[in-house]
Structures are given as structure tokens and as C-alpha cells.
Amino acid sequence: MSDRLLLATFEQEDDLLAATSEVRRRGHKIVDVYTPYAVHGLDRAMGLKASRLTWVCFICGMIGALGMLWFEHWVGSVTWPIDVGGKPWNSLPSNVPVAFESAVLLAGFGSVFALLAVSRLFPGKQAHPVIERVTDDRFVLVLDEADAQFDVSQVKAMLMPFNLVELEERVVSAGGTH
Amino acid sequence: MQQRVTTIVLLIGLCFGLSLLVSAMGTWRLPDNQQGYAPKQPIAYSHRLHAGELQIDCKFCHSASESSRHAGIPSADVCMKCHRYVTAPFDVMQQEMKLADKEKRKPEMIVSEELQKLYDALALDENFQPIEGATPQSIPWVRVHNLPDYARFNHQAHVTVGVSCQKCHGPVETMERVRQHATLSMGWCVNCHRDATREGINGRKVHASTNCSVCHH
């Protein structure tokens, strides 16, 4: 991508949604959109694919459950079978609760850490909000001026009807706005 | 760019730390593990000499080991069975005898300083007669193998079924000063019991129980 970006700022979620889909319809390249809260429908407007984090969650959960079940069996009837209240060495019912808990634990942590990993979030990371108020009440649509026929004035005209608050061109070093 | 560098540096650091930890594992010991404990004893008694060179059977001195839970540290009068006559290292005494032969005189008695402690403890005079009024004192040997009070080891149970002393005490016959050979941890006991039940002792089938109450009561 080039180093010239176009930042369009809105103050209403509906304008943003409309503008975003409009921009996409026109085939402009959307770098990213910044919003103070999760705007519903934005993912579809931007055409984002469904996240694969669900799979991470599922797999972690499975590891937790099966791993713990195996461990309980191993402890109870393989490494040192101890007669406890005359119960069978390996009694599945009494192994379920702990297995379930560890499934939940791993699933939860797995998906959260996966989220942080794929989103490059980590403690002390320096954040560069595109504009100050993006975490407060502003919605920013960031466009790439890559393609040749990209014409700022034209784009501006296009975005105007969506109560565009501000339009700013920004030159950034390779490293992105992130 | 910078980030990549830092990550690499960090990774290298991590590997280094891990390798250190692993190497440390070997020497690292859990708090109550007294393995290798070899205290100084009041009398420098050498198991290497007695059990090793002289081939004296363990049970000759530790006579209770077949009849009691304690092997029993021999009482001083047991030592006197020999040391009434052997009062110093053998070669020293032989030299004296040779010398005496040459000089045509009665060999005079040489008493080594360690053995003198024994005689003092028993309150014996130079010709091994009890000294009037003096009472024999126990020799305060320092315990080498200490089990916690809630763990009960019974020598009789092990010795009578043919577990060799060395199994737990190690090659005592090579030790100048006795040292704790095994960890004496519960796991160590239990594993031995498991093996014994599986493989038997000296080909004989045994049931070495792993019930808690065998040792804890």
C-alpha cells in the first residue's frame, strides 16, 4: 500500500455504516475503520470474514476435557490405584466435573490469548489512535489512495452527504497507522 | 524492525535461562531430602575397615536388626569383644611386637586415641578393669538416617525377608564415615515396595504392601 491515506471522520454510526458500504461499492480500498464501540453491521459493511477464533476455543476446550479425563484415569487406576470408599478404580462420573472445569478454563484462556495474539495486543503496547476522539465519540474511515484514478475531491464529494465531519489526508511511514 | 530484534534477543535469553535451569535441576534438592548427609561421629569408626576389609557381618554388631524395628547401634561392650585385645591399628601393634622381640622385652600396649575414647566411655582402666565409682557412659553417636516421626521403618520386617542392608544404606563397607545413601523419600520407599512385589526378593515371591498404614500409624 502507498503512504498516502485519507481519513474521513463521522459522528454517527449510521453515517459511517452507509459511507463504508458506499465506499466499498465504489471499489475503493478501505484500510480500516476506527470506532469508539462495536458497531453492528460494520463487519458486513467492510466485508470482513467470520473470525476463526471459535475454532481455537473449541480445540482448546477439547484438549482441556480429554487431557484431564486421561489424567484422572491415569492417576486413579494406572500409576497408583488407591481404594477410596470401595469405588471403582476408574469411575467416569466422578471424573466429569474436573474435566469439564479444565475444558472451560483452557477454552476461555485459549481464545482470549488467541485474540490478543492475532490483534497484536499486548501490555504496554504504544497505541496511535488515528485521532484523539476515536475512543470517545468519533468514527474514522481510513482509505488508501493507492489506485491511480483515486481522486480526493471526488471521494470527498461522495462522502459529503454522510454528514462528513472532517476529511484529512495523511502521509505515513511504512509501519501503518497501527 | 526494532521489534524483531528485541524478540530475537528475548528468545535467546529464554533459551539460555532454560538451559541454566535444566543444568541446575541435577544438583537441586527438595527441602527435607538429606541425601548425602555424613555427620562427624564422636569416635572415628570406619565401616570400610570393619565391614569392608575385616569382613565383619553387619548383624554381628547391629544384632537387633533381625528382632526389632531398630537395627540397634551396638553397645560399647560389643566393641570390647575385639578391642579388649586390639587396642591400636594392627600394623602399629605388629611393629611394636617385632621391636619388642628384637629388644627382648615384653611388648608394651599401644592404645590409639580413638579407641581410648571407647575405653573412657566404658570407664575402664589400662588393664580393662572397671574404675571404682565411675559409671560407664553411652557414646553419643550422631544419627545418620533420620525418618520423620510419622514414618515407621521396621528393620526386622526387611532383614528377615532378605532385603540386603546395602539396598537402603548403600555400600557401607566402602564408607570411611557413614553417609546417607538414599533419599529416604516416600516415593523411594514405595517404588522399592512395588518392585519387590513385582520381581520378588532374591527370587522369592513377596508381597510388599503399599498400604498407608504399613508405615504411617
Place this chain on the structure above:
Amino acid sequence: MVESEKDLQTPAVPAPSPDEMAKLRPTLITGGKVPADVTRDICTPLERGPTGLWWGAFSLSLTVLTIGVVAVTYQIAMGIGTWGLNRTVGWAFDITNFVFWVGIGHAGTLISAVLFLFRQKWRTSVNRAAEAMTLFAVVCAGLFPVIHMGRPWLAFWMAPYPNMRGSLWVNFKSPLLWDVFAISTYLLISAVFWYVGLIPDLATIRDRSKPGLRKRLSGLFSLGWNGSARTWHRYETVYLLLAGIATPLVFSVHTIVSMDFATAVIPGWHTTIFPPYFVAGAIFSGLAMVLTLMIIARKVMQLENYITVLHIERMCKLMLSMGCIVGLAYGTEFFIAAFSGNPYEQFVFFNRALGPFSWAYWTMVSCNVLVPQVLWFRPIRRNIVLVFVVSIFVNIGMWFERFVIIVTSLHRDFLPSSWADYTPTTVEVATLLGSFGLFFTLFLLFCRFIPVIAIAEVKGVLEKPRRDLKHDSAQGDAA
């Protein structure tokens, strides 16, 4: 191309106008707030110095906490004997408090996770505080299993770690061990759930605060959040997942707690009804505590516009329904006892209602079943003061429920020769107080340093200001 077409259609659907919205559902956030107001309203109290009221409350709860600390220290130094327990009644205040606090801890996750799954938007105003409450309650609960042990310094033996004992692991057949796993899992997952929800708000704080400690801390913990829609997208997914697994977790935790009793042989404990009964009870008590706290919080932190009467009323409805379930459970217990034909079982329930501890039993019934019935009436549900009183009653009642289950079942079991009485000692009472001290201390600190309301989520449910939708015409032009 086709799908992109579809994508394009969706936003074109005109958003319903506010008055239509009003028809659909009543306003959640009153006072016509816009996002900026939300940010300001919720962040400014944190940036301002604490009020006198806060200091008062804080010092009070800190004092109570200190009392508890002294009591526990003395008990650990002297021995469990400083409690009123005996050879027959081996558990009383300790486990009662434990179950009580675990119960409290349930509403938090319920409100944020379960209601989230049911798309209950009104939860947004209360879920943050509720989750915080969950955390603190579980912390309080977690203390008791540890201090109730004869040798608390060996608590780590509950963890299955490799050791030099052969290796001797733990007893996975013991409900107490299930507890250990359940409670710790619950604590961790709740904490994560809470923190994940907190990240965007921390970012908000970061961005609006001037350089300084607050900025640095919020910067550290907001993990470099920048509001990117892609991140939001994944974030939503994970939040949904967490809600999804937290919900069964809530139920599992109290089910397992109930198994401490249900799997025992003691009549009055050995009951299959316990799991659902306990879960309902837990949620019941949790809601009560949330109400208690929120009613205080909205007054103290001036959040009337965010925690409206509407919220209170809805929670009242939930609480009422739970109360009825609990009442049903009480009845069922007696039915089962009568139906079972088991003399010991029957005796225990006679003994509960008419025995030496009947006073505790009837306190429980009246607080948990009778009092909440007033919530059938709308005016009462909408009367903050009354609701507050009811919630307090329910809190008391639910503590007694656990006390009744534990003590009355134990004090007279199979052999009449070992029947015994139970009277708590000063140390026990002080410990109970102390746990409340701890709870409120933590909660006050939370109110002071962390947004009490999920800013980002509330912004999402604000109603849109009415304005003409120019861009539709614009679209038309383009076409």
C-alpha cells in the same frame, strides 16, 4: 460480486426512527445522552478526587475488614477450636459463608453472560459492576475453604502436582476437589471476562487523560487498543465465546458446590434436588446483592440516567421468579422426604421445621419466599427504597438457607448418641463480618478506579438522535 451486492443492501435498510424505537422498547438510557456525554459522565468521577461519602464508606468497610483479619489470624494461630464447631457439627459458619459468597458471585456472570446471549441490551448498564461483584464475592468465597482447614498452610496439597511421594496425587473422587477446580476456574474466567470487557474503556480513559500515572497505567492495561474495526470484529467473537462458556460454567460451579452435600450420606444433604436448587438459590442471592449494590451505586455515583428504574424493575422480576423457584425447591424437599419413606430423611425435615434450629429455618422461609412475593406489584418494583429493603431481606434469607442446610442436617444425624448443639463463637462472627468488609473494600476501590459502567457497550445502546437521512437521497442521485 453477488455477495458484495448483498452486503450493499443491508445498510440501505433504513434504521427505525426514534419514536418507532420507543414503541419497540422503552429507553434504556434516559437524559438523551450522546457518546461524548457517556464518556464524560462515567470518567469524570474517576478523575475527580473521592467524595467524603466514599471516604466514609471506605474507612468503615476497611475497619470491618481489619476485625476479620484479626479474627482469622487468631484462629490460625490457635486452631479451629476457636470456632464453635464440635465432633458432630464439623462445618457451620465457614462453609455457610463459602456457599453464600459463591452464590453472590453468580449474578454477575449471569447478568453479563446469560443476558448477553439473550441479547438483553439493558444489561449493559449493570454488567460491569455485576462482574466486579462476582470477582470480589468469589475472592471472599475462596478464602473460606482455605481458612477452614486444620492446616491451611498445606492447602497446596489440593493441587495435583508431581511430588516425591511416589507420586501421590489427589482424590479426584472428592467433591471438595471438584470445588477447588470449579471455584478457581470460575474466578479466572470471570476475571478474564471482566478484563476483556474493560479493555476498550481503559483505552478511552487513556486517550482522554493527560500524561501522568493514570495515562501510563491505562495505557499499559489497554494493551494498545485503538478501536480498529477488525479488532472489534474479533473482540465481539471472543466476547460471545466467553459468554457462551461462562454460562455453563456458572451452572456447573454451583452444581458442584451443591454436590459437596448431595454426594454425602448425611440425611438432609443426600438429595438429588440440590444442583438446580442451589443454582437457583445462587442466582437469587446474586441478584439481590447486585440490586443492593446498584441502588447504592446509582445514588452515590449519580448514575440515575444509566441505571434507571427500568433496570431495577427488570432485576426485580428476575429475582421474583428465582424466589419462587427456591420456594418450590423448599417444598419439594419435604415432598421427597415424605415420599422416600426414609425415616432418617423424614426426621431431618421435621427437625428443621420444628427442631432446635427451627428459628433459622423460618427466618429463611420468610426472607426468601414470603418477602419477595411483594414484587408481584409494579409500584413496589418501581419503588427503589422498598426494593432495597427486599434485597437486603433476601441476602439475609439466603445466608440462612445455607446455615440451615449445613447445621441442622449435621447436628442430628444417625446415632442419637452423637447429636450435638452448635453456637458460634466471637471469632466466627468476626470472620463473617470480615468477609463483608473485604467485599465492600474491594468494591469501593473498584468504583473509585475503574469505570463502573461499560462505556463502550452503553454507547452502543444509546438511542440515535433524530435527523434527516440525507445520504439516502444522495444514494438516489448516484444511482
Place this chain on the structure above:
Amino acid sequence: MTQIPDNSRTNNADSHGQPAVLETGGVFGDESSTINRRRFLEAAGFSISLAALTGCGRAPVETALPFPIQPVGAIPGRFQDYASTCAGCPTACGLLVGTRDGRPLKMEGLPEHPLSRGGLCAVGQALPIGLYDSHRLTGPLSAGKSSEWASVDQEIIQAFSQIKEQKKAVRFVTPTITSPTLQANIDAFLAQFENAKHVVFDAISSSAILDAHEQTHGVRVLPHYLLDKAKVLISFGADFLGTWISPVEFTAAWSSRRAPTEEYPEMSYHVQIESRMSLTGSNADRRVTIAPNEQHLVLSRLAHEVASLAGKPLENSPPLEGSLADTEIASLARKLWEARGESLVLCDSQDKATQVAVNLINHHLEGYGKTLDVKRPSNQRQGSDRDVQQLVEELEADQVGALLVADVDLLHDLASCQTLADAVGRIPLTISFSQREDEFASLAKFVCPDHHVLESWSDAEPIGGLISLAQPTIRPLRETRAVLESLAVWSDRPTTAYEALQSHWKKTIFPRRQKEASAQFVKFWEQSLREGFVEVEAAKSVVGDFKAGEVKPLAQQTATGDFSLILYTKVSMPDSRHSHNPWLHELPDPISKVTWGNYVCVSPSDAKELGLVDGDIVKVSAGDEGPQLELPALVQTGQHDGVLAIALAYGCKGTDRFAKIGPQWFEARPTVLENELLGKNAAAFVEFRDGAQQYLRSGVTLSKTSKRRDLATTQLYNSLEVPAEVAPHGAERRDIVQHTTLNAFAKDTHAGAVEHHFDGDTQLWPEDHPKTGHAWGMVIDLNKCTGCSACVIACQSENNVPVVGYDEVRRQREMHWMRIDRYYTGEGEDMDVDHQPMMCQHCDNAPCETVCPVLATVHSSEGLNEQVYNRCVGTRYCANNCPYKVRRFNWFKYEHDDTLQNLVLNPEVTVRSRGVMEKCSMCVQRIEAGKVEARSQGLPVADGAIQTACQQSCPANAIVFGDINDQESKIYEALENPRRYRVLEELNVRPSVSYLRVVKNRDEESHSG
């Protein structure tokens, strides 16, 4: 482990021989072996001393001290048993002293002993803790200050010479002395003086019986009652299973007739006619309560009936009133008469005339020579109250020059004479032989402390012709001296008890030997020493024929005042000598289940009238100038209205030492209150009437005070019937103890069995844990068990069960692993009292095991429920989940600070720390030892080779323990018994402990079933 205190070294070796080791035969006291004994003690095998720990995380340096010279037969770490004789009371039961590393630790019954038959009572079991009592005198006292033997002896000898010159009277007071040697030496000592007398003073005397026999048989003896010969047994207040004369022997004899079998569905018929609830009464087939002053009346009417049945009717028939209907008495008389020669009447009355009537009855029933023996009489009570009364008069008239008191606290037990203390103060020479500074000792000029029983040589002849030896099992821990030795020194022919004993035996006992005995004294002696006793020819006694003419009609006694007071002794506290024994104080009374101190027993209806509940302090006074005291009240079921009962032998000097026993924390209540003693001394109510101490006093008033003191009771609910207000319909009674009657049993041996809605064989899960090796089990015969509680102390002594004190017991935290549940069921006449020993049932499906998170309690492959103290973290979940509530928790660190007292701890059993659970282990340490022993001999474990502590000591022989997998074993047989059942069977926890149903010899059908 602790080190033997230094003072044990400083004893002079001379006076001590070497005990015979049972296994290795006798070894005698030559000089070297006495030195060995000293070393033996010093080293005490492996007494470990902890030296200072020097840094570096090492374990503290432990030094192990071997013997300098190993004594013969002494093996460190092995138990060695010495046959001896118990001296807890004059009964002199056979004793087997278990010593380890030179410390006597465990008292057991001597299996072959003809009287006690291997049983031993709680008091005997509790001897060791008395031995290691740090409060015993460490040496002689002169005028209350500690002194040297030499100087004390000198002064005393001087004093005696003066007395000889002035021909002053010398009085030697002791309780009954069964030791022929000591008796002979006392006589010899007194013979030096012109006016000297040996006064035998039994605090609890039976002198009326002796006097009665003097009258009817011309010889003042106590007959030897042969209860095992008695098919019909009627006891008037005599608590022969609990405290009366020879309880262990009587229990053994009585219980031998209480085991009906399929082939012989027979047992003795035992009627108890009494006023207070006694242990014996609680075990009777039929228990009748009468007013105390009716006793003689009922008896004389019974005598009348029996006499007329015998065809020799008494000329004057007694008045026919009283609570017991005439027909009743007639039927009793008939029962006795039908079983004549096999029937026996006992009576505890101190009224001579009454006892004469008893003698008449037993005479007509042809009892003499069959069910009671005066030819080989009992020496277990010799006290002559006339002498005591005379002595008191002499003392008050200052006619006594020297007063020597051994083994009894004169001032405490004669509290009825207030002026006695001053009188004693005026005597020129007073010597006490007490081991403690009791009331008399604190006034005495000299205190010459006697050895503890386990430190001294002695012998005893409890029954004519049965002589047993007592040998020391440890060197004296204190600078004490045997009475016999002191006397010898003062009459300056010093000797040691050991020599005196041997010489006396050579002189008098050896000649009486039976034909088959060895003709060599040494052999004779050695064998007697090894076996602990020897049977010889009884000393010739001239027993006249029965003089029926002597029987006078009994005058009607009239009760005055509103209450009559019965003074009795608790099973756990036979006399004041044991008042410093914490084990006995914490032993729950078999009937009241109260520990620590005495109390006033009040009948339920009296209590209701006065509005009394347990723990209300009441004031008991006999007249205005008469004695009075304040004690907490106890509402005693089964006590006759208008009767009060207070235990004697309490309120002893120095018992305030127990004030601080048990954990001290801010809500704890002291065991003994500020400037008070443990309990109150009720001896003041004892009065001398017609030549005997009367333990019954009428004309006593009772008044309630505003004060309260909770009783430390181990059982708060006393019935098998659940409280009416909460009782489910049809389940009012719990079948914990199952009953049947003899004729029901005769019809169907399974009579009384309870139907459960469960099938014990169906298992929820497959049998995963087969017991291939041993499978330990226990069966307890509830029909034999009398509830005497010997097993409780046996267990405490064997398993290092701590003493926790008043407050902990009050809080229901007693630590006894073995408890005895006592239940009252039914009302009045047909009220049943049940005693049920309850300890860990070692369930195969143990609820406690499942719930322990850390595997601290698990199941052994031999069917034992193991408790691993060092693994326990103390969640108490197991205790909650135990249906039998037998688990005990260490609520505090129960103190073991007294290093001397710690010598009583059994090294084979771990001392539990604070915060861990504990419970009956079925003496697993004994099981393991037994297995090791058998294995090292290459033999299987023989049945009976392993005995649990409770089983070994049980006087009734009610407990059977063994390997269920061994088809030949006793336990296997016992499990086949039709009376066998398991408590709470319906829970399907499958306990390894079974019980045998109670069978009462009664006509009506059984309660349960």
C-alpha cells in the same frame, strides 16, 4: 521422643532386683544387672536428644544413645511383657505390664489369672499416667519441707524410741492390705510397741458383711462370691459390675452366663433392686427401684419367703408394706428356691442386721460352698469400721502417740469428723506414706513417699490360696521408698522389699505349695514370678456352722426429711488415691456420661418439681449443723424419687492442678474454678451408725441456687426414641441397638432382627477390591458388654489419645477413639439401658474416604480404613460424612509439654498434631507388628496372636477381633452367630464391625423387630 529425666539416674540401685522377662524366663538381681537397669533406663533404648541445629537447612542433629553395656534380654524397640499384680484397688487383679525401652506403657489383663481372666478395669489401665505424674513427691518431707532420707529416718527413729519409753499408743492406718508380706512386716513392726494397732480403714467399706459373717459363721470374713455359678442372681444395690468389691472378676463371671447359643438358649436371670441407677442395674434382666429405707424390709420379707420355702419359717413375719408387691417377692423367692445351689443374693447394705438376713437367705438357698465361699474367703475388703470409730475417739482424746497412714487420705475420707484435723495436729509423731501431699500428708510431721505400684516389689492374696506377685518394671523415677523398706529401716533391720518378699515366701508361702509344684524354692519362685501368680493351699480358717437363731426380725426404719442421699463411687474413681489421674477424670461415667468432677443425681420427677435442669447448682444439706455442699445437679433417669446420689472421692487436695488442663484461649472455661478443687468431697455426709460407715443418709434437704455450671457430658441425647415433636410416624425408635428376649430367642434365634428395605448384596458398582490376604473384622457382643469403659482407657493408653479437659468435653470435643453409647429406652420398670461400644466401623464402602480431597483417609487391602495423619489437611469433611460420628479432630494443639508425662506415650503410635483428623485404627500398629513377627518366623498369622487393646482388656470378653478370611478363626465363627447384626446396615456402607443382639432374660416379647 523424650529423654528420661536425670533424677532417674540418681536412685540407689541396692533396693532393686531384676524383673523376670516373660519370654526369656527369669533373670535375677545381681549387682551387674542392677547397673544394667540403671543404664537401661538412662539410655531407654533410643531416647533421642535434640541438639542445637546449626544452619544450612539440615535436619536437627539427633544423637542416638546405645547402652554402654547391653542388659540381657533387653532389645531396643521391642515390647516386653512382665506378669504382675494390679494395685489400683485391693482387688488385686492379674496384670501384664507392657514395657518398651524400659518404660512401662500398657497395662493389660493377665490372661491366665483365675480371677480377672485377662480382664482389667479402667482404673488398672490408667496406672501408667499416674507413674509419670510430675506432681508426685520427689522425696521425703520433714515438717512440710523436702528433706533427705537419712535425716528423716534419724528423726523418726528418735521419735519412736521416745514413744517406746513413754509407752504411747502407736496406730497404723491402711486400707485393706492384700499383701501377706507387707501385712507380716507391719505386724512385726508394730510388735515392737506395747500399745500398737493396725487399723484397716476402707473408705468404701463392706464391714457389715464381715461383721454379719462373724455373727452367723463365727469368722469375720468376706465370702468369695462365685457369680459364674449363679443361675439366679438378685442384687440389692450391690454394683458388682461397676464398683463393688471385685468388679473385673464379677464381670468376667457374670458375662460367662450371658451368651445364649442355638444349642443352649440359656442364661442367668439377674434382678437388680436398687434406688439409684447403677452400672449393674443398667445390665440387669429386671431392674426394680425401691426407696433406700425399704431395702431391709424387702429383704426381710424375701428372707421370710425363702425360709418358709425351705421349711424353716421365721417365727415373726415382717410387716407387709412397701413398693414391691408381696406376690412379686414371692415369685422372686420361688425363682431363687427353684435354682437353689445355683442362686445368690447380694447386698451392699452397711446394716449388719440386713446382711445377716442376706446370709440366712443364701444359707437356705444352699449357696455356701457353691455360689459363695467362706472357706477360701476374699481378702479384698478387710476394713473394720468399729476400729476406725475407736481410732477417731482415741485421736480426739489425744491418746495416740504416733499415727502412721499409708495409702489412704485419712482426713479426706473421714471428713465427717471436723475436729479430726486439730486432733491429728496434736499428735507428737505423724507419718504419711502418701505419694502426694494430700490432706493428711500436709499435716503430717513426716512424709515418706511410697513407690508407685509399677516401681515396687509386692505380692497379694486376694482370695485365700491365690497369691500373685507384683514386680517393678521401672526404676523409681523419684526418690521414693517402699513402705515395707521404711518400716524395716525404722525397726533397724534394713532390708529391701525384694529380699523381704523372697524371705517371707520361703517362710510361709512356699510351705503351702500344692503337691505338683516344684520342691525347689528357686524354681517355685521363678515360676510364680513368670506366671505372675501361684495357687497354694488356703490358710486354715475355722468356719462355724450357720447359726440361724442369730437372725433377728428387722425393725422398721422411718425416713425423715424430704430426701435420702446415697454416697457411691464412680466406676472411674474408686477412691481418692486416683484423684490426680487425668485419664480417669476424662473417662465418661458409664451411666451419666459426665466427665471431670462429681454432681448430685436427682430423679426426673423431683427435678421437674424443683425446676432443675442439668448443670443447675444445688445445695445439699443434712440438717442445720450437719454437713452441706453445693454441686451441679444431674437429672438421672431410672433413679427412685426422693433419692439423691453423690460420688465420693472428689474434691481432693491438689486437684486444682487441673485448672489449666486443655487448650487455653479467650473463650475457654477452666476445668477447675478459682480457689476450688475438682468436684466436692461428699465424705462429710458419711456417718458411723451401729459400727459401720453408712453411705446412706436420710433427712437431707435440697435447694436450688441461682448459679450454674454446665456438666462436661459426652452424650447430650440419651434415648433411641427420637424427640416426639419431630418424630416421623412409624420411625419413633431407631434400631441402633437390637433387642430380643430369651424365650423369643429360644423360639427363633433371629428374633429381634430388623427388616430393612434394602438388599445388602446389590452393589452400585462391580466389586473392584477383593480382599485376598487378610480381612480384619470385629464382633462385639452387646449382651456381654456391661459398659464398664475399661476399653476406653485401654484405647487411650495404647493410642496416645490426648486429654482435652473440661471445656473441650463440654463443647463435645472429647477425643476418645472408643466411646460407649448409652441409651435409655422405655419407661420405669421395663426401661432398657443399652451400652454400645462405638468406634470406627472400618466400612468397606466408607463415606469418609470418598470425600477426602488429599487421600488422607483411604482403604487398605486388608479392609482397614486408614487415617494418615501426616497427609491430613483438616477439612473435617470426612467427620461430617461419617454416619457413626467416630472421627475425632485435633481442634487445638493438645499439650504434650510435660516431658515426664510424655513418657507414657506409646512410641508405636504417632502423636497427632493440631488440625488433623484421627480415629480408631483397629490398633493397626499391633496388626503390623503381629504380621512382621509371623513373617519373620515364616508362619501365617495365628488367630488370636493379634489382639486390639480394647479386646485384650475387656473384662466381659465381649470383643472378638480377627481375620475374616481365616475360616478357623473365632471371628469367622462369631460372624455366623444368629444374633449378629451391623449398625446402620441399610446405608450399605458395609462396616467391618458387627454387633451381637441383646438378649434379656424376660417374659415379654422383644422391643424391636
